[in-house]
Amino acid sequence: MNHPDPTPQPSPDDADRLSRVPLGEQVRALLLDGLLGGRWRPGDRIVERRLAAELNVSQAPVREALRSLQALGLLDAEPNRGVRVREIAPAELREVYQVRAALERLAAESAVVRLAGDVGELERHAREMEKAAASGDLLGQARHGVAFHRAIVAASGNGTLLRTWEGLGVEAWTVLSLHRVRPELHENAADHRPLIEAFRSQAPEAGRLLAEHVLEYADRSV
Template identity: 50%
Template sequence: MTLTRKSLRQQIKEILLTRILQGEYRPGDRLIELQIAQEFGTSQAPVRESLRELEALGFVESVPYRGARVRAVSQQELAEVYPVRAAIEEVAARAAAVRLAGDVGALEAEIAAMHRAADDGDLYAQVCHDVAFHRLIVDACGNRVLQEVWRSLRIEARTLISVVKTEIEPHHLADMHRPILEALRAGDGDLAGRLLRQHVEFFGELVLKGEHA
């Protein structure tokens, strides 16, 4: 088996990203080029390029001659994401209602998975399926630019988990998605869009409340 089907840069980038998303590297942790290069048995160059890409994606921040660190998402930034999410997901839902043509099986499955995770008390898994639900709608809308923008918001379970923690009963959280699904099933884009927007804005409010606590 070849370990080098893709470019080193690509491979290193993916490994680093996994580590960031899984919390192996914590926000603020330094990412030292030569150290990483040594670990992977490569030279500094592909590591540098990986870090640059991760920086452009917003997962890492770096200062000239002072290196790269895992970027921390501030509470304020998290709060600022929600109005943008709400606006573009509304657009996505409108378009998705048409393109799905009532085929909401995948969305059903995510809601079911949320309930199972709720039964297991696995909040992380639940938030993952929550994100997946939203992503399915975004992916169904057919607008690539919109999809790109949504991804650039880096809506990750790891970050969102703090929003719902202790605030909402898990099964209730899962059920909150059902009206949206039903509107999509019925092909009512206007309604689906409005509901999804309110849904996202609701969580935005939660973040704002959390800021004062």
């Protein structure tokens, strides 16, 4: 005799809800876009209640997003006054780049072996950087540049290393540094070509080259 399975089965609606990006992450992305795009500048206040009303959401996801950006060091909390956008000192920017360079060097030493000369993903990101450069899109170029570096870190196969790298908020710091340095976009895109060749040829110095590439932007920012 067959007995019905008492375990409740997930409905299509349940799966759909699970696939959605959490609201707090959506708000964080909107805030980050505003910070990087210049809507809010150093010294500006962001009031949780007002932003929640503007976005037509509860204050909880806004609070979560603000705390996340505070943890990155982009915002300062002001009791009973919301948060204020921080002015980032050059020395602080350099510290972030120094940590990032060390992580990426470690990642590259594994990635250059694991990729075994397959640089297709790096090539795709480099082409997108070049397209963004041609159209004068600084923010777009920064995002494709971050994707280039993330592909190398992910290729290391070290999940802890990838999570630590992502925890630095690389995209935000990259855009901040590019705004400060204001490099020629084509030059910035071209800087990634020697890295591709190092990974293509499985050069043992790939990790060193990547770390030097990252630190070069730190040096320009101080």
